[in-house]
Amino acid sequence: MHSMSASTAAVLSEPVSAVVPQARPFVELDNVSLSFGGDEGLLALDRVSIEVGEREFVAVVGPSGCGKSTLMKLVTGLLPPSSGTVAVDGKMVTGPIKCVGMAFQNSTLMPWRTTLNNVMLPLEIVQPFKRERRQHRDEHRARAERLLDLVGLAGFGTKYPWQLSGGMQQRANLCRALVHEPKLLMLDEPFAALDAFTREELWIIMQDLWLSQQFSSVLVTHELREAVFLADTVYVLSKRPGRVIFRKRINLPRPRSIAGSFEAGFVSIVHELRDKIVEARS
């Protein structure tokens, strides 16, 4: 599949996959609904079913207010669903799950910690790193520095987050989300506040990270090019209450390039997704 040309891949829109093993999905949302304020309350998500395979990159797109961010909280167990079930790694989610990395639009780096210490934060909380943090301090530091190096922030570890640009902050944010080697990375519009060029730079970095580390990822975004660039599968949600109205397998070869995102195969997928969203809005 990887060797397939972009144009051939674009024609295939039905799930045919070599990237994703056919075993049980790593994340499974089954008929999940969520209403705020009880049964009579505001329905945010309406019978949503989403599957994320092991090592799969899934993007969820939709208009603002379609409950995309709510989805993030459901998967990580920060919010319980009103009905339906959420399972991660074969286990039902009943409370906050561990071993997940998260990155938001707001980088939420702590201004009182240096960038390196920010990246190392999960190692102070997540087991087994927490237990061994005294003996393995140097190793942990090296691990964080390796990640910073990978995203082009070598030498910036001693700087404070407020001394970095917005793009650099988000790179550090990605490092922090991945430093404890989570099996699942949740991204809530992490690139939305950046300018167009910085954003594309970060798509490349994100792709490199995903190709070099072993994790599944769910990206919530309203940027369609971003979704197509990064994802193996894109889910399109309708406006509130959010329902899955379209599922699209993106079989473009990896690594994908920014130049490639302007080629016909890529653009036609973006248009197809866009049409679905416009359709759902009317």
Next chain:
Amino acid sequence: MTPARRKRLQHQLMPYVLTLVLLLLWEAINRLTHISSVILPAPSEIFGTLIREHAVITEHALHTFVTSMIGFGLGVVTGVLIGFATGISPAIYSGIYPLLVAFNAIPKVALLPLFVLWAGIGAVPAVLTALTLAFFPIAVNVATGLATIEPEMEDLMRSLGARRDEILIKVGIPRAMPFLFASLKIAISLAFVGTVISETVASNDGIGFLMMAASSRFDVPLVFAGLFVIAVMAVAAYGVCSLVEERVVHWAFHARG
């Protein structure tokens, strides 16, 4: 010296220049209008008194300083404790907060007769007055700093599996530090206010007592000398707090801008 540095230096010197100008203006008006020194003594006269009476002024100033610092110290301890309890527990917050606000609305001078009744005159009612004035801004600020953690930060910590106490130690407390240090500056000024108020009515020591005694003898230059000394002490204490704040929570100054 670069122009930018010269400009910064100019700005730093401005308050001192302005003070000097005001003093000279005051001196000039006094000399021109011949106002009696019982109403408004000239700065030269005040400084003369300051030098002549320095022994007695120093003794009372020291008393006021120590009393204020004890009141301030106790205010910090109670303020931090109450603020901490209020900030980490919504239940305590909803219970204590209205009481705190109500207590703050009471003019603290009105408590003085009680303090004197319980402890007699002297340093104790002064410490208590300083304490009751100083703890409030600290408690409110610490509580605010702890209670306003960004929801995303909390989500992040919870998704890592952090316990409540871990969130408190790694996010809540560092986050509350700029709030705490901002309130210390206000609290230390209020501690001086409380001490001097108490000394004017219920003490035989301290700058407040000295000024009251001097005014009853119509020794107005000494009243002003006392005022000058208390002002210098309060400003210096504020400055020290400010300096510590910049050192300890330097990140808050940059992060905001």
